[in-house]
Amino acid sequence: MSTTAPGAKSANLSTPTPAKREITTKPRFSDKVFRGVATAGGLSSLLLLGLIFVFLAFQGFQVLRSEGLGFITGSNWDVVQDNFGNTDLEASSFGIAAMLIGTVICATIAVIIAVPISVLCALYLTFYAPGFIKRIMVALIDLMAAFPSILFGMWGYFVLMPHAEYWAKLIHKYFEWIPIFKMDVNIFERSPFVAGVVLSTMIIPIVTSISREIFSQTPLDRVQAAYALGATRWAMIKAVVIPYGRSGVVGGAMLGLGRAMGETVAVYTVLNLVYQINWQVLIGAGGNVASMILLKFGEAGPTEIKALMAAGLALFILTLIVNSIANVIVTKTGGKGR
């Protein structure tokens, strides 16, 4: 039988299972061109990142080899020069442990302060604010997200710092029993806490923007389902909006954390850099890799500059690690509420 009626069973029942066919398409020329352009765009950002990494690694290699693991575990930064004015790499010591830990502490404080404020702000804008207030505030907050950080630094230094110091004293008074709020020295000025408060004002706009965007995308049918069951607005937000937006808020917080860790100028103005690991966040002694690079760069000799490059590399890797962790958290928390 050469033809088979449609729907009829194949005559030969012992036909072996065919091999899977390879499915290919031949893209049109225009599609190829666009694909090339898009790929070039995508790869160039990766290339840029790779080039920065290679440059920092190459520049910092000498110092990293001489210091070894001590570069990220030690906290001394002593530049020893020989009689000819050259830096003696063997005798000098470069360690940025205090700076790395300080960076993480400041950024964490900033996120802890900023996230609740941002989430409340986003909820207000999405569900409570009347139209015109909402429009004005959204425009202002987006503008704030693009503000030069030196302005935050100056405002933080002249306006916010005295208040932050007062809050620090209050925290110290009532929560001294928590180890990180202890004070071995009574200096409240320019502490990691103050830097964290200033940093938090910088990242509130970003986290608010992202949270608001996510909250406003909450599926309307779920919102209505909650209301139709007699939910108050707050009950609806708790049952529908928060589960839906959780992963987005975490993502926004991590973006804020990233910005807080990389922030240079604003921290430089309000943080007292000390080359010693300090966990007591209210004491005016902290660390910050980016600010340290800024501080040392102007007067550094060739070798110290290489050490600063190595510090930059460490910050680069730290940021990558934090972002990866953030990605994992976002994927983990993402699935359920969607």
Next chain:
Amino acid sequence: MNNSEAQGPLDKGNEKMETTTPSSLSSVAANAAAKKKPGSGALGVGLEARGIHAWFGDKMVLKDISLDFWSGTVTALIGPSGCGKSTFIRTLNRMHEFIPGAAMAGDVLLNGKDIYESGTDVTKIRLKVGMVFQKPNPFPSMTIADNVLAGLKLAQLKVQNKDDLLEECLVRAGLWSEVKDRLSAYGGSLSGGQQQRLCIARSLAVRPEILLMDEPCSALDPGSTLKIEETISELSSSMTIIIVTHNMQQAARVSDYTGFFLSDGGPGELVEVGPTSEIFSKPKDVRTENYVTGRFG
């Protein structure tokens, strides 16, 4: 919610069921025309819409709709797309006002009390007048059991035995046998028809007196539609149901009364309302006849 309150509508419904059995249907039908006129129904029982107008922005979409809904009956609202049926039922539990620019005029009396009166607690109204939407919308972050009981949590109601309520609601929605072994699975794991019955079970858990259904079967396959229609017949013994549907056979199958809405490009109006059998066999208005016989729409 205390127990006596919860039983209230149920008891009333059971009495009503007796009056709507086939033998006595004709007497109900005889009274229907008179009772449907605004202000002439039994005052203080069930849901009465008086002169409802609705706007979106400046556009009037509903004009002077007056309809009474008897306790324990199923009323179907039919009509072509865009004639305001959905808008109308959304005014009945104050869901209309969520749409920006939406406005309304007229009164909606629930057991004789205007639900739009200032100072009314809207959440309490929505507890008494439940709603099932066109698209199944279970909460995806909650399990099947949590979905059914979501209303208790959302409205901060207390019940003595949650398991009993859970089973009762799922049984009434015709879903119990299919999900009783996987109550802790997520709501999104069910099929579309099951999700819709889950949404019905969810509405039942807060013990509404009235259930509004906005095209509950339009996104479902015929098998699921049949199941939901069975559910509606079950429920009609204990509550008032108002269902918007595009499916005239469905209206004929499930409802005691049918209202026909029509818009001639302007605001939607109620052309005719009456016992379902009359609307489909000998409608008074020629436009109704044209629609139910399939000449347009």
